[in-house]
Amino acid sequence: MPTLSEVARRAGCTPATVSNVLRNRGRVGALTRQRVLEAVEALGYQPHLAARALAEGRAPTIALMVSSIANPFYPEFALAVERAARSSGHFLIICNTNEDPLAGRAYLEQIAGTLSEGVLVMNANLDFADLHKTEARGAPVVLCMWERPHEPPGLPCVAVDFRLAGQLAAQHLLELGHRRIGAIVASKAAGIHAARYDGFVDALRAAGLDAAQAPVRHARDTTQGGYRATRELLETHPQLTAIFATNDLPALGALHAAADLGLQVPHDLSVVGITDIQLAQESRPALTTVAVPTVEAAELAVSLLRELIEASPRGIRAAAKAPRVCITSAPKLVVRGSTQAPRAERS
């Protein structure tokens, strides 16, 4: 691989000049520029990113921490992040923590601040102390999908009003006339999805229902998890006419469970999820869900991270004011085929 000085030699000037023309710094004579450009072309020169990073004191990548890229929601998000990162001149490093805080820590320690300029964190079961440590080392951190806009996490974040999402889902069911609704909370880590469930409860209350009366099951955030939870729910509470799930994957599982129990969705059972992942459109029936602004969140996260990077000139911590919280636009109900009014008005 040709280097700057090889280009310089060929163009009959110094590396500094070549650098200048390449980055449009300092004025360079038209003729010199011309010769430099030719030399670059002839040699097929490409700047050495590691060298540049070292000299500039900044890295050309950002990291995305995620528990497992194989969860169908993450790739959609990752794709949007990558696009945004790309257009701000960064490459994306994917860090699968596999739900293991130690793996997460190892990643953070190794790349934050040396290979990656900043870190984006999707639900990845990380230790907050580790995150603060990486911040302190000079690598900004942004939480990508904070669930409670009004309860800041003590770290910069983009927040989605998931409580509202829960409300919207529940309201939809209530408006259709459902009164006996089972809830599935997909809480891998404690507390995650709590806001969504809170919203569900809000809506029930607002409709004058006793929320304690609605049966709940916790499940893993997978189709399987939702499948099992639904079967349990329906076995113990056969009179349920609808299922509210805090995420699409378990909602999809509910669809399967219903099929296996001989229930027609939405005729015998309505199902609603949250997020609106790709798959939600592809199930049979298609899933009614509350769409979360994924792409917007990804873009906000990257631009917030960028801002923080710019604002921390070589490791100087920003003043100790409260970390920024960016709020996305509101989640929106998407009605598809998995919900309708309950069949029997009397239960």
Added chain:
Amino acid sequence: MPTLSEVARRAGCTPATVSNVLRNRGRVGALTRQRVLEAVEALGYQPHLAARALAEGRAPTIALMVSSIANPFYPEFALAVERAARSSGHFLIICNTNEDPLAGRAYLEQIAGTLSEGVLVMNANLDFADLHKTEARGAPVVLCMWERPHEPPGLPCVAVDFRLAGQLAAQHLLELGHRRIGAIVASKAAGIHAARYDGFVDALRAAGLDAAQAPVRHARDTTQGGYRATRELLETHPQLTAIFATNDLPALGALHAAADLGLQVPHDLSVVGITDIQLAQESRPALTTVAVPTVEAAELAVSLLRELIEASPRGIRAAAKAPRVCITSAPKLVVRGSTQAPRAERS
């Protein structure tokens, strides 16, 4: 972030010595080592990866080129690649080409050899010329899922016998008694999936059938694509009893189409796919498919890349012998609920 020399100062020695203890080079006195380790600990020192990369002339990352990480197959593969990369000391950069050869080229030119030591290529619609160019610049390239083990592509690759996969799928259908089988070829780029279709034809021939008699549709490699193709196929050839799709996503689409046409799968129509992605287990009915050794392919790809990296000491091209081809273990038929013997023996 503390640097090597800060550690050295604190430990009362020189950077060179610190470097030595950290990488177990050159002998270091037990006592010095002790002090160095303490200093490292006290300062929370972490090596600066970009600096190390520059000094060593090697990069700590590899790149995975993929057309879009949002295609459900890729994340599964990417996860396996990341694990393998990790355990060989590399980080993974995800490069979504978005099916755009120009985007792919831009990636290759920028990172190959400077940020990434090597490049893994999933079907990403890249220009082979670009790949050869990046090889020539000193960054090894490995194709991750070459479809024809016996027709080497002129680049190092890991090959999966997809022709066999096609055969297995077709044989399964034939053994069940199907004779009127429609084929869906999911060929985003020309020729991709051709091997799978060839295998299908092989099996038909072997069974004494006229392959020309089996209707074929080309489709995009998506559920949607499979959906449309299936509807077309069934409208023009209502007597079909089975659908063979070259990939799982279109096969899943076939399932949906059947449902919309009022056909029971597998009772009225059998469907078989290839790959065995996660989703294949989750459809209703679950999809019969030919499983491809994804994880194995990912691991082979990374280890082949590693080998090539080691073998090319700083950009010296290996001798011009034919590039290596690693062959994975054979694809295997996985029978699930979407296939059974055709209902009417007479069509």
Added chain:
DNA sequence: CTGAAAGCGCTAACAG
């Protein structure tokens, strides 16, 4: 066993 010195490829002042 440890230190001194050179350099990886590039950028960033500051002179000329």
Added chain:
DNA sequence: CTGTTAGCGCTTTCAG
């Protein structure tokens, strides 16, 4: 306008 001079943080001979 262009060249000179220092590094960025680390590794790596090669002396001591």
